[in-house]
Amino acid sequence: MGLLKFLGRGSAFNSKEGNTSAFLKKDDYLLLIDCGEDIFDRVIKAKFLEGVDKVNVLITHLHPDHVGSLGTLIFYCFYIMKIKVNIFYEDVKALEQLLSLQGADKSQYNLDCCSKIIGLDKVGVEFIEAFKTEHVPNFKSFGYKLNMIDGKKIIYFGDTNDLPSNVVDMLKLDNNIEVYIDTCLADYPNSAHLSMKKLCEKAPHEIRGNIYCMHYDSESLIEEIRLNGFNIVENII
Ligand SMILES: [Zn+2]
Numbered sequence: 601m602g603l604l605k606f607l608g609r610g611s612a613f614n615s616k617e618g619n620t621s622a623f624l625k626k627d628d629y630l631l632l633i634d635c636g637e638d639i640f641d642r643v644i645k646a647k648f649l650e651g652v653d654k655v656n657v658l659i660t661h662l663h664p665d666h667v668g669s670l671g672t673l674i675f676y677c678f679y680i681m682k683i684k685v686n687i688f689y690e691d692v693k694a695l696e697q698l699l700s701l702q703g704a705d706k707s708q709y710n711l712d713c714c715s716k717i718i719g720l721d722k723v724g725v726e727f728i729e730a731f732k733t734e735h736v737p738n739f740k741s742f743g744y745k746l747n748m749i750d751g752k753k754i755i756y757f758g759d760t761n762d763l764p765s766n767v768v769d770m771l772k773l774d775n776n777i778e779v780y781i782d783t784c785l786a787d788y789p790n791s792a793h794l795s796m797k798k799l800c801e802k803a804p805h806e807i808r809g810n811i812y813c814m815h816y817d818s819e820s821l822i823e824e825i826r827l828n829g830f831n832i833v834e835n836i837i
């Protein structure tokens with residue numbers, strides 16, 4: 601089992617598995633990564649916010665399967681829980697504009713870049729760094745490196761169509777890294793997502809035990825992930 605747990609592990613059209621959203625949670629502190637269209641529904645059904653009063657949401661990019669229910673989460677926290685959600689995204693202006701068009705006023709949430717997250721030690725994280733990922737040309741997409749207090753590292757790609765060679769090299773040298781990466785069965789030129797075929801070409805067998813595939817587009821992909829020596833992630837609900 602990897603360090604991250606998941607509320608959803610599916611791609612945009614995979615309503616069974618839910619939108620991909622990982623989290624770390626301890627006591628009253630939540631660090632959620634992305635809040636796609638069906639994540640608010642899953643949060644409520646799982647009574648996920650009971651006992652939580654520090655809600656931090658790290659956003660990878662602005663596709664609906666990653667931010668689709670963020671506005672509703674802001675309103676729920678503000679009006680029902682009487683707290684402000686802390687949101688972190690590297691292109692602050694773009695997300696502020698999106699939320700503004702949805703009627704969320706800046707007084708109802710906090711928004712900053714990931715270096716400003718406070719209280720991370722509560723979930724075992726020392727600090728978080730952002731990096732750009734190759735996804736779509738319309739807007740910037742980010743992944744995040746979570747440096748854990750115990751020396752472990754999580755490299756979380758949001759949606760991406762590549763496993764960069766520098767990350768492969770890091771995995772060869774350091775067994776304490778867990779990589780979480782968008783993987784799909786569909787394989788075609790200029791895809792916005794990383795196909796299993798391309799991932800197998802990029803990742804030698806010796807590092808596959810440290811790679812966790814997510815953002816599944818089909819049932820049969822899950823079997824392919826296991827057969828090829830990578831890890832699957834599990835939904836908590
Ligand atoms: Zn996307």
Ligand SMILES: [Zn+2]
Pocket residue numbers: 611612663665666759815
């Ligand atoms: Zn996506």
